Amino acid sequence: MCLRPTPPPPVPADTAHVARSAFPRGNLLLGLRDGLGPVFHDRRFGRLFPTKGQPAEAPWRLALVTLLQFAEGLSDRRAADAVRSRVDWKYLLGLPLADAGFDSTVLSEFRSRLVAGGAEELLLGAVLDVAAAHRLLRAGGRQRTDSTHVLAAVRAMNRAECAHETLRHALEVLALAAPEWLLERALPHWGTAYGPRAFDDRLPKSAAKRTAWVRTVGEDGHHLLAAVSAAGTPDWLARLPAAGMLRRVWIQQFYLSDGEVRWRTKEEGIPPAARFISSPCDPDAHYARKSSRSWIGYKAHLTETCDDGLPRIVTCVQTTAGPTADGDVTTPTHRALRGKGLLPAQHIVDTGYLDAGLLVETRRDFGVDLVGPPRPDPRWRAEAGKGFAMEGFAIHWDTRRAVCPMGVRSSGWTPSVDTRGTAVVKVKFSARDCRACIHRADCAGPKAKQRLMTLRTRDEYAALQTARQRQRTPDFRGLYGLRAGVEATISQAVRGFGLRRSRYFGRAKTHLQHVATAAAMNPSRLVCWIAGDPLAPTRRSNLGRLIHAQGAA
Structure with a gap:
């Protein structure tokens, strides 16, 4: 066409x-x-x-x-x-x-x-252009971001079910694509073993029988893969997506030892959730866990405006794999907003979207003030509250020295890289000075001979300390209170538009669903704003209104 x-x-x-x-x-x-x-x-x-x-x-x-x-x-x-x-x-x-x-x-x-x-962004971009033309959207204001989990359009399966369903899917595809070839190589029990779907309540109950069942599935899959890869087999069979999926799942689930197919355990190495295939129907959907919630699917990150005197408009949508950390979305969101000419002056987020590196990067590369509560110092010295946390030390970056609360100067200052590849500075104090200090146990530790510290780089350390100090101010509490409004937007997208359930297989199509959902939400908000309908206040229960009225009186 x-x-x-x-x-x-x-x-x-x-x-x-x-x-x-x-x-x-x-x-x-x-x-x-x-x-x-x-x-x-x-x-x-x-x-x-x-x-x-x-x-x-x-x-x-x-x-x-x-x-x-x-x-x-x-x-x-x-x-x-x-x-x-x-x-x-x-x-x-x-x-x-x-x-x-x-x-x-x-x-x-x-x-x-x-x-x-x-x-996909053409759908949302057109709505944003219309809002900007009506002067209801502008850059340089305030925006806020939050995420929610999205269930993939597949059923949740354990590892054994996933292996069985992957093999069953490959056999179904081959039965249509190459029926004669498959009949020549099929084992007698395949028709009854891989005809129906596998459900956990139908699998063997005892550990010994289930282990034997899994071993049989692994051997059958290995037999099929060997047949697909054998000499004389048409090349196009090995290039079928179902065959490729079977090969990937079998590498993740099984391994060969002394010529036998064995089930992988933690000792043999299981891929992390971000790479582990949870369903052959949607390889982009991965197992994820956040707090007490677990799911198989994706995350949807919504960013919207929250300026006084203007409507709330969703400006950016990001769809990520479920295990992806929120902080990995901060920079892509800013890049997308910059491409649209809609970078805010202040971006209000929760703790998951910021760290020391992002605080520096966001200010340096985008000119955006990233507002949110930084993670507290997790070390036991900070929790003890006796003044020997890292904040109690004076850091002199120019002279490459640190001074402890008792006035003792550090003896070592070494730039390094931690296990995550992040640039850090390792600072140590002399064991002789620490042994003579009456606070050695509270500072270095009950059994430690000297105090050792790991600092972020100069700019990151300063940004983190500034953010922690800012968090204690009344102005921060009022500003950060605006972030809660994005949860109402997510609630509307979930309850009114079905955002939390994917309609399609694959992250690309799921992202289209999320963008279309945001693009569908914005026009109704714009129409209501133009018509003069005010933003609805937060609903209160009858008891809450009664107590609030009594307190006001």
Whole structure:
């Protein structure tokens, strides 16, 4: 299909008349078209379509329909039916009443073009441009970020179930792709063993029987991999995605020892969660754990504005693997905001999104003030509160010396690199000076002969100390209190738009879902703001209102 860009047409008179009659008090979609216009234009999607071929359905309409179906949780077929049957949709899309719409498969094809072209951000970018044109969005203000877990579109499986399902999937694919080849190499028990799905409650209960069952699965998978890789086997069989997935899972789950296939344990080495395949259906979905919550899937990170006198607009969406630390998203978020021309002056985050290095990098590379509570000093000296924490030492960077609370100067200063590859400075005090000190046990430790310290680099150390001091001020508490508002946005995205459950396999398509969700949330917020609807206050229980009223009296 080719694209011949045309400007969005005005709303047909018959559509406008019926829509106004059906919704005399207005409607969100009518207000969206009247207040913000068509939002999208064909030229924005020009690079996704060839210049020759059959004309494609107008991309600006498909983009709007995509946002509407995510806003209302509709399937492709129901969304296509809504285009044909709902007058408010026709009003927004500028369609005449008799327009028959399009086939539902067009929506899937449009999403595939977005993912293949890495153009998911076009959906959100167009809404942000409209907000900026109406002077409801600007750079240099305040923004805030938080994340939530996202469940992948796969069922959670333990290691044994995952191995069985991977082998079963490979056999299913080969049964269709090369049935005669598979029949010649299949073992007699494969039909009954790998026909039904594996569920933990159907597996052998005793440890001995389960071990034997797992060993059989491993041997069967190894037998199939050997057959696929054998001489004379067509090369295209080994290149099948199912065969590649089987090979990856078997490397992670099993190993060969003395010619036997054995089950991997911690002693033989199991890959970390960030690389471990939890399901053959979605290799991008990984096991993750945060506090008491565990899941298989992803994380969605939402960034929104929080300036006084302006609406709350989601400006950036990041989709990461579940085990990815929040701090690994801080810099990519700033890069994305800089690319959009929307870098804030202050970025309010929780502890997970900042550390000493990020405090320096954010200020140096982006000119952004990263606001949040830094991690406290975890060492036992800080918890003891006797004045011998690292903050109690005077650090003289120019002379490369540290002075302890008792006035003793350090004897060693050595730049180094820690186990994570971070540049640090190792400082030590003389054992002779420490032995003579009456506070040696509280400072160096009950059995230590001398005090040893590991400092971050000069800029990082200063940034961390400044952040900890700032955290104790009343101004910080008032500013950091704004961060809680992003949790309401995440709640809206989860409860109203299904953000926490992926509709698709793979991180790329899941990211498209998250971007489309954010792009669908913003127009409704903009329409309400233009209409003069105030931001809703935090809801209180009846008991809370009663006690608050009594206290005010």
